Amino acid sequence: MSRVIFNHQPPPPVIDTGRADVACFIxxxxxxxxxxxxxxxxxxxxxxxxxxxxxxxxxVPLIFESYPAFTAIFDDGSSGDGYGTDYVASxxxxxxxxxxxxxxxxxxGDPLGPQDSLPxxxxxxxxxxxxxxxxLLLNPLYDTGDASTxxxxxxxxxxxxxxxxxxxxxxxxxxxxxxxxxxQTPLIPSGPQxxxxxxxxxxxxxQQVTFSAEAPRLALADYQTWAASVASILNYLSGGALxxxxxxxxxxYVAAFPMPQEMDVATAWENPSxxxxxQDVHEILNLYLxxxxxxxxxxxxxxxxxxxxxxxxxxxxxxxxGSGTLLEQLEPPDGVLAGLLARNALTRGAFTSATKIxxxxxxxxxxxxxxxxxxxxxxALEWGPGSPQKAxxxxxxxxxxTPAGLQLLSDVTxxxxxxxxxxxxxxxxxxxxxxxxxxGETSVFENNGPALWGKITRALETxxxxxxxxxxxxxxxxxxxxxxxxxxxxxxxxxxxNGRLVALVTFTAAAIVETITVTLSMETTGTSAQAIAxxxxxxxxxxxxxxxxx
Numbered sequence: 001m002s003r004v005i006f007n008h009q010p011p012p013p014v015i016d017t018g019r020a021d022v023a024c025f026i027x028x029x030x031x032x033x034x035x036x037x038x039x040x041x042x043x044x045x046x047x048x049x050x051x052x053x054x055x056x057x058x059x060v061p062l063i064f065e066s067y068p069a070f071t072a073i074f075d076d077g078s079s080g081d082g083y084g085t086d087y088v089a090s091x092x093x094x095x096x097x098x099x100x101x102x103x104x105x106x107x108x109g110d111p112l113g114p115q116d117s118l119p120x121x122x123x124x125x126x127x128x129x130x131x132x133x134x135x136l137l138l139n140p141l142y143d144t145g146d147a148s149t150x151x152x153x154x155x156x157x158x159x160x161x162x163x164x165x166x167x168x169x170x171x172x173x174x175x176x177x178x179x180x181x182x183x184q185t186p187l188i189p190s191g192p193q194x195x196x197x198x199x200x201x202x203x204x205x206x207q208q209v210t211f212s213a214e215a216p217r218l219a220l221a222d223y224q225t226w227a228a229s230v231a232s233i234l235n236y237l238s239g240g241a242l243x244x245x246x247x248x249x250x251x252x253y254v255a256a257f258p259m260p261q262e263m264d265v266a267t268a269w270e271n272p273s274x275x276x277x278x279q280d281v282h283e284i285l286n287l288y289l290x291x292x293x294x295x296x297x298x299x300x301x302x303x304x305x306x307x308x309x310x311x312x313x314x315x316x317x318x319x320x321x322g323s324g325t326l327l328e329q330l331e332p333p334d335g336v337l338a339g340l341l342a343r344n345a346l347t348r349g350a351f352t353s354a355t356k357i358x359x360x361x362x363x364x365x366x367x368x369x370x371x372x373x374x375x376x377x378x379x380a381l382e383w384g385p386g387s388p389q390k391a392x393x394x395x396x397x398x399x400x401x402t403p404a405g406l407q408l409l410s411d412v413t414x415x416x417x418x419x420x421x422x423x424x425x426x427x428x429x430x431x432x433x434x435x436x437x438x439x440g441e442t443s444v445f446e447n448n449g450p451a452l453w454g455k456i457t458r459a460l461e462t463x464x465x466x467x468x469x470x471x472x473x474x475x476x477x478x479x480x481x482x483x484x485x486x487x488x489x490x491x492x493x494x495x496x497x498n499g500r501l502v503a504l505v506t507f508t509a510a511a512i513v514e515t516i517t518v519t520l521s522m523e524t525t526g527t528s529a530q531a532i533a534x535x536x537x538x539x540x541x542x543x544x545x546x547x548x549x550x
Contacts, residue, residue, distance in 0.1 A: 013044055013063045017160045017247070018438060020350040020431050021342040023095055023254075024061070024104040024162040025335070026153055027088040027136060027169035028111040030075035031057055037073065048158050058135075059151045061104045061159055067096045070105065077111075077325040084213065084327040085112040087168035091335025093322040097361045098339025101346065104162060106155045108135040112172055133173040137229060138236055153233050160247040163350075163430065164254050164341055165237070166334040171258035174226040175216035215317065215328040218258040220284075226258055227288045227304040230311065237310050247437070250430045252413075252423075254341070256332030257315040257396055259367060260284065274368045278392060281315070285395050291383050291416040309413045309420035312337070315396045318406075319364035330366060337397055340408055341427075351428035351472040351510070354411045362406050365399045374400040374409055383417050397423065425509050428472055435463050436505070448499050453486045456503050460484045464507060474510040482507035 037045070037052040041063060045052050050060045057073070064070045070092050077086030088105065095103055109132045116128030136152045150157055156165065218226060230253070237248050260280040288306045314333035323331040336359060344354040373392040381390060392398055398409045411423040420426050439459045446452045464482040467473050475481030486503035488496075495502055 013041060015161050018435065019102075019161055020163050020427065020434070021100065021345040022102050022104070022161045023100060023164040023166060023338040023342060024106065024156060024159060025088050025091050025095070025166050025168060025338075026106040026108060026155070027091075027167055028085075028109050028132060029088045029105065029107045030079075030081060030086070030110050031107070032071075032073060032075055032079075035073040037062065058107050058109065059155055061106050061155045063102065063104055064092065065102050067093050074105070074107070076322075082111060082325060083113045084325060085169075085172055086325065087111070087172065087332055090320070090323055090326055090331040091166060091168040091338070094318075094320055094331065094335035094361070095339040095342065097320070097322070098336055098359060099343030099346065099357075100339040101342065102161075103338075104159055106152065108132065108152050108169075112169070129173055132169075133225075133229065136167060136169065136173065137232055153236055156236075156248060156251065162247075162251055163345075163427075164252050164338045165233070166254045166256075166338050167233070168256065168332045168334055170226065170229055171218065171256055171332060172216040174222050174229065174258065175218055176222050213327055215259065215326070215330045217261045219261045223258070223260075223284050223288070224304070227306055230255060230306055231304050234306065234308050234310050238308070247434070250434045250437075251310075252312055252341075252427065252430065253310055254312050254314065254334045254338045256317070256334040257281070257313040259317055274370050277367045278369055278373050281392060281396075282389060285392075289395065289414055289416060291385065291387060306414055307416045309415040309426045311414040312412070312423055313396050313414055315392070315398060316365045316367055316369065318362050318399060319366070321361035321363075328366075333365075333399060336362060336399075337408070341423075345427075349470060349472065350431050351424050351467075351470075353422070353424045355408050357408070358404070359399070359406060359408065362399070365401075365406060369398075369400065374398060376410075381418065394421075428467075428509055432463070432467065432505070432507075436460065436503075439463065440501075448496065448501050450487075452501065453503075456501065457484050457486045460486070460503060460505055464505065467507075472510055474508045480508075 035057075037057070042052040045060060045062075052060060062073065070076075070089070074089060075081060075086065076089045076093070077084075088107075088111075092103060092105060112129065112132070116132065138152060138154050153165070153167070156162060233253055237251050237253060260277065288304055290305060290307055314337040316333070317330040318333050318336055319329050320331060320336065323329050337354075340354045340357045340359060341350075344350070344352060344357050348356065369392065375391060376393055377391065381394060382388060393400075393410045394412065395414070397411055399406060400409045401407075402409070412421050413423055413426050415421045415426070420429075439456065443452060443456065446455075461484045464473070464484060465478050468475065468478050468481040473481035483506045484503065485505075486501070490502045490504045491500070494500075
């Protein structure tokens, strides 16, 4: 033997379903020629039924723990093949720049280009943009159990670790105007490599790739397509037909709210004022996010209702250190927000507001908004038909200027009421539901009797005590903050006859005064571990684990 060669292979990814900081970006990305998936990751994907050849990296959930790992497989948008629409690449970059540690990327196709604005190649087939939008959304065969049939957001069925879902390309895919069709050819250096001695000579600014087309802006009709797409994703996460995929209930959809065109198409290319743009946003919110009266039922006359605690809308769009290759150098804010939420979960706890986390590498936000839209009112909000119009800071996760620089001003969901509107409260419920599900999975095949009831009670009490110790629950003592009950009083005779265990957990979140009740139901059949429902006490409001698009 002449020599020993050590071929270091990274270990397979360790999947921790208890994490609350992992994001999944689903959208359009360009595979780098000759890219190869690391063997350990390929082996893990093969165990899920995926193939990982470079030509087949569509609808395959790839794990990344750094941006260089992403750019080893996907184009970052600066190679000369792009048209300023590499939104997934910019979102992943911003996620890690904000402090995210792990994300999944599910590629649904190549980024938009001039060819995608052309008509369909054959009658009955969707055009390029419509076809890519369809590939981003759910395949009707997602419930076959075969991972190879899961397209777009359907891949989430295999990803129990994910807490935040983002689709950065969705606004561009819903815009009716061609995107990036007039891309300018970037200047790429040619000739042999040369080394120049370091000198103190005159500094020359690096030439930047620019594109003449505008960033995607949606007309009123385009918002209908966008809202329908968002609704289909929310329906999938909130249950839909996959009621046995309980981990989907614990995911938050972090979406970029699209920039509006002027509602009057004739003046769409003019320069509208900040007040006019803000009013356009209010019109869309009033149409697709109707309000409710608590307790009560959603009062909705619109064909699509996006009022859901599963949804967190980020606005306005941002300029970052890595957005220079995009149209107007603007990137959707969902990647930045997902990174802030991940960093907040890692450093302060998912149950705290992410507004305390300072964004990194973000230096501008567009379009500009009036100051009154970025100020929280001193009086309590009123909800329901006829209530005063609320500032955008109360409806959207808003970025804006502060004396300390550009910051996240609000961390709210699209829920039209006070119970689940704070993003921190909804994340707290998701964390508790996820932990409770893991407790139930360890006992699913045990006999349903007093011994098991006591075991589940003790495990849930430990979980809630830890949450109270960390400051997630409100109360002078643990007994004031929560209660756990699992006995005959929480189960009907039908539950007992069918081997169903039900535990009742009641707690008060530190951020609000409402009491929240979580019901843990565990089937002993082994096919469905448990069903979790959370609701505000003394009300009929839908809970994060069960709420959907009405």
